[in-house]
Amino acid sequence: xxxxxxxxxxxxxxxxxxxxxxxxxxxxxxxxxxxxxxxxxxxxxxxxxxxxxxxxxxxxxxxxxxxxxxxxxxxxxxxxxxxxxxxxxxxxxxxxxxxxxxxxxxxxxxxxxxxxxx
Numbered sequence: 001x002x003x004x005x006x007x008x009x010x011x012x013x014x015x016x017x018x019x020x021x022x023x024x025x026x027x028x029x030x031x032x033x034x035x036x037x038x039x040x041x042x043x044x045x046x047x048x049x050x051x052x053x054x055x056x057x058x059x060x061x062x063x064x065x066x067x068x069x070x071x072x073x074x075x076x077x078x079x080x081x082x083x084x085x086x087x088x089x090x091x092x093x094x095x096x097x098x099x100x101x102x103x104x105x106x107x108x109x110x111x112x113x114x115x116x117x118x
Contacts, residue, residue, distance in 0.1 A: 027072040
Protein backbone atom coordinates (compact mmCIF):
# COMPACT_ATOMS: atom_id res chain seq x y z
CA UNK A 1 0.00 0.00 0.00
CA UNK A 2 2.95 2.35 0.57
CA UNK A 3 3.89 2.01 -3.09
CA UNK A 4 0.41 3.08 -4.10
CA UNK A 5 0.66 6.26 -1.98
CA UNK A 6 4.02 7.07 -3.59
CA UNK A 7 2.58 7.18 -7.12
CA UNK A 8 0.83 9.88 -9.07
CA UNK A 9 -1.25 9.68 -12.23
CA UNK A 10 -0.04 12.10 -14.91
CA UNK A 11 -0.89 13.05 -18.45
CA UNK A 12 0.94 15.50 -20.66
CA UNK A 13 -0.73 18.03 -22.96
CA UNK A 14 1.07 19.25 -26.07
CA UNK A 15 0.57 22.49 -28.02
CA UNK A 16 -2.58 21.44 -29.90
CA UNK A 17 -4.43 20.00 -26.88
CA UNK A 18 -3.53 16.37 -27.50
CA UNK A 19 -2.75 14.33 -24.39
CA UNK A 20 0.16 11.86 -24.42
CA UNK A 21 2.11 9.80 -21.87
CA UNK A 22 -0.88 9.06 -19.65
CA UNK A 23 0.17 6.75 -16.85
CA UNK A 24 1.04 6.25 -13.22
CA UNK A 25 4.50 7.42 -12.17
CA UNK A 26 6.49 7.06 -8.97
CA UNK A 27 7.37 10.27 -7.13
CA UNK A 28 11.03 9.26 -7.62
CA UNK A 29 10.68 9.49 -11.43
CA UNK A 30 12.94 12.20 -12.86
CA UNK A 31 11.96 14.79 -15.43
CA UNK A 32 14.56 13.29 -17.78
CA UNK A 33 12.79 9.91 -17.70
CA UNK A 34 9.44 11.59 -18.34
CA UNK A 35 10.87 13.48 -21.33
CA UNK A 36 12.36 10.29 -22.78
CA UNK A 37 8.99 8.58 -22.61
CA UNK A 38 7.25 11.57 -24.17
CA UNK A 39 9.78 11.71 -26.99
CA UNK A 40 9.15 8.02 -27.70
CA UNK A 41 5.35 8.51 -27.67
CA UNK A 42 5.27 11.85 -29.55
CA UNK A 43 2.72 11.73 -32.41
CA UNK A 44 4.62 11.86 -35.70
CA UNK A 45 1.77 13.56 -37.57
CA UNK A 46 2.20 16.85 -35.66
CA UNK A 47 3.71 19.97 -37.19
CA UNK A 48 6.08 20.44 -34.21
CA UNK A 49 8.19 17.42 -33.26
CA UNK A 50 11.03 17.60 -30.71
CA UNK A 51 14.34 16.18 -31.94
CA UNK A 52 15.65 15.42 -28.45
CA UNK A 53 14.66 15.66 -24.80
CA UNK A 54 16.56 18.96 -24.62
CA UNK A 55 13.94 20.51 -26.92
CA UNK A 56 11.15 19.90 -24.37
CA UNK A 57 10.10 21.70 -21.21
CA UNK A 58 7.60 20.31 -18.71
CA UNK A 59 5.32 22.81 -16.99
CA UNK A 60 3.28 22.15 -13.87
CA UNK A 61 1.26 24.79 -12.01
CA UNK A 62 2.86 27.54 -14.08
CA UNK A 63 6.45 26.51 -13.28
CA UNK A 64 9.00 24.86 -15.55
CA UNK A 65 10.28 21.65 -13.96
CA UNK A 66 14.05 21.58 -13.49
CA UNK A 67 16.11 19.13 -15.50
CA UNK A 68 17.04 15.96 -13.62
CA UNK A 69 14.83 16.56 -10.58
CA UNK A 70 12.32 14.00 -9.36
CA UNK A 71 8.60 14.62 -9.15
CA UNK A 72 8.92 14.85 -5.37
CA UNK A 73 11.73 17.41 -5.62
CA UNK A 74 9.62 19.38 -8.10
CA UNK A 75 6.96 19.68 -5.38
CA UNK A 76 4.32 17.67 -7.16
CA UNK A 77 2.34 16.57 -4.17
CA UNK A 78 1.04 13.09 -4.68
CA UNK A 79 -1.70 13.38 -2.04
CA UNK A 80 -3.19 16.64 -3.37
CA UNK A 81 -5.27 14.93 -6.03
CA UNK A 82 -6.58 11.64 -4.68
CA UNK A 83 -7.79 9.49 -7.58
CA UNK A 84 -7.29 12.45 -9.91
CA UNK A 85 -5.05 12.97 -12.89
CA UNK A 86 -2.49 15.78 -12.93
CA UNK A 87 -2.05 17.43 -16.32
CA UNK A 88 1.34 18.84 -17.22
CA UNK A 89 2.05 20.88 -20.31
CA UNK A 90 4.87 20.11 -22.72
CA UNK A 91 6.47 22.98 -24.62
CA UNK A 92 8.81 22.34 -27.53
CA UNK A 93 11.54 24.95 -27.71
CA UNK A 94 13.96 25.05 -30.65
CA UNK A 95 17.67 24.94 -29.86
CA UNK A 96 19.16 28.25 -28.72
CA UNK A 97 22.00 28.13 -31.26
CA UNK A 98 19.59 28.87 -34.10
CA UNK A 99 18.11 31.84 -32.27
CA UNK A 100 21.54 33.39 -31.60
CA UNK A 101 22.55 32.96 -35.24
CA UNK A 102 19.36 34.65 -36.43
CA UNK A 103 19.86 37.56 -34.01
CA UNK A 104 23.47 38.05 -35.09
CA UNK A 105 22.42 38.18 -38.75
CA UNK A 106 19.69 40.71 -37.95
CA UNK A 107 22.19 42.93 -36.08
CA UNK A 108 24.58 42.84 -39.00
CA UNK A 109 21.79 43.89 -41.36
CA UNK A 110 20.72 46.70 -39.03
CA UNK A 111 24.27 47.96 -38.49
CA UNK A 112 25.22 48.03 -42.13
CA UNK A 113 24.82 51.45 -43.65
CA UNK A 114 26.56 53.41 -46.31
CA UNK A 115 27.37 57.05 -46.03
CA UNK A 116 28.85 59.26 -48.66
CA UNK A 117 30.57 62.47 -47.63
CA UNK A 118 30.76 65.04 -50.39
